[in-house]
Amino acid sequence: MWLPLVLVMMTMISCLEAVVGTNNNNNPMNMVIKTQTFSSPSFTMTPGLVIEKYFYDINFPKSHIAIKSFDVEVVDESGNQIPLPQTYLHHWALVRYYQHKNATNPTINTVYSELQEPNFIIASNNGVCGRNVLTAYYAMGSESRKLSTFLPHPYGIEVGNPKEIPADYEERWSLNVHAIDTRGAENKLGCIECHCHLYNITKDRFGRPLTEDYKGGLRCCYDKTKCRVNVSDGEDFKERNLFVRYRVRWVDWNDFVIPVKVYLLDVTDTWKPLSDSKEASQQHNCLIEYDVEAESCSHTNKVDDDKCNAVKKSKIMFPSSGYLIYGVAHQHIGATGATFYGEDGRVLCSSSPIHGKGNEEGYVTGMTTCYPQPGSMKIKKGEMVTFVSNYSSTMTHRGVMGIFHIFVADKIFKSSSPLSEEVGNNNTIVM
Ligand SMILES: *[C@@H]1O[C@H](CO)[C@@H](O)[C@H](O)[C@H]1NC(C)=O
Ligand SMILES: *[C@@H]1O[C@H](CO)[C@@H](O)[C@H](O)[C@H]1NC(C)=O
Ligand SMILES: *[C@@H]1O[C@H](CO)[C@@H](O)[C@H](O)[C@H]1NC(C)=O
Ligand SMILES: *[C@@H]1O[C@H](CO)[C@@H](O)[C@H](O)[C@H]1NC(C)=O
Ligand SMILES: *[C@@H]1O[C@H](CO)[C@@H](O)[C@H](O)[C@H]1NC(C)=O
DSSP states (O other), rough: OHHHHHHHHOEEEEEEEHHHHHTTTOOOOGOOOEEEEEEEOOOEEETBBBBEEOOOSOOOOOOOOEEEEEEEEEEEEOOBBBOOTEEEEEEEEEEEEEEEETOOOOTTTOOGGGGTTTTTEEESSSSSSSSTSOOOOEEGGGGGGGGGOOHHHHEEEEETTTSSOOOOEEEEEEEEEEEEEEETTTTTTHHHBBBGGBOSSSSSSSBOOOOTTOOOOOGGOOOOOBBBEEEEEETSOOOOOEEEEEEEEEOOTTTTTTEEEEEETTOHHHOOOOOHHHHHHHSOOOOEEEEOOOOOOOOTSSSSTTEEEEEEEEEEEEEOOOOEEEEEEEETTTTEEEEEEEEESSEEEEEEEEEBBBGGGTSSEEEBBBBBOSSSSEOOOOEEEEEEEEEOOOSEEEEEEOOOOEEEEESSOOOSHHHHHHHHHHSOOOO
């Protein structure tokens, strides 16, 4: 029934954003930033409904490229952006995988941990959470609204390199989308934070029983669950089909691109240095979510000194050396900022929530980003780095996150020409 519509929506808008120089491949000024906008298949929302879909083999540039940015928004059939108080984009993740030529396609309900070798290989980012956890190249949520993900020139994420794709496999991309329709909800924040008592369930997605002490988080708001709505209000809102519209910007691979490594660092990671534990291996264990318990300071209603500031910290050994090119944190409602520190305490990146206005007041609609002058922020291999995620604890928050996206280059662009100064952090290549 919805197939013809999907085909229409999948029509791509394609354009060349900046055409620079002549067709001479030896000149870095030649890089052409290409842009394509695609739509995911549709998903149907009704008041209170949660969807968590795994769209496989999505439209994506197929050649050997360097990704410059990836941006996402939720839209309706007419292409209008959907306000967060109607459909809350809890998270989305862009995951790369290799599919064997004679494997059958996974379904929209196949979770990443079910992609088994040899039929599928997850082509993960550079770490560090480990197998099947936070393997995405980009993973954000409601802050996608106003987030800059553009990598400055000449940096990019190298993908589609035929030499890296195993024989008899094809490189493909998947988009995981988790959204909650809070139209008419009795408690919108409760639905968004997946408070278990608002979802009439006793088991998680995998059929494991939920215990009393699990009060909220992803285990209570999986695909097809429903958050409690005010009955009379709930009937006022129509069922509707929505899409994720995503825009990829890239340059064709060439010798001047400097590839970046992509790390997702989780503030709940329980990794411990060898000196701190007797365990034989230093396993990463990223729990992804955590709870913020309310402190008795709700009357002040603001973060003042360390009162009502819930601080979560994690320390890990950085796996390789390089220069920080881009950084941003992913946090939820109630967050007051996150910081990534080097071993000597220097601030490598600090990222804070940008709050919405008007009908999106109170929602996190963006995060501030870090674009250090390339070369100015060096991280050493084996350096003990710390990341800190702060939330206001004037009230309880369930299932919050503190995840850092760190893009690191092995080398920096050094040029005898003044090019490096002329290239902005945004999508403009200044000539
Ligand atoms: C899958 O493909 C390989 C060649 O890549 C072939 O040798 C093998 O027999 C195939 N296996 C199945 C189960 O079809
Ligand atoms: C639903 O009802 C509750 C309690 O009556 C109220 O606080 C809430 O604002 C209502 N939700 C909406 C979306 O109107
Ligand atoms: C809660 O779930 C039970 C069993 O699945 C169902 O019988 C009941 O009607 C549900 N209650 C609400 C309020 O949806
Ligand atoms: C987080 O809280 C700690 C402790 O109060 C503070 O030192 C740090 O600056 C805060 N970071 C951010 C980004 O708010
Ligand atoms: C983009 O970056 C260039 C170079 O830094 C700057 O001159 C220009 O004003 C920036 N444009 C926007 C829209 O920020």
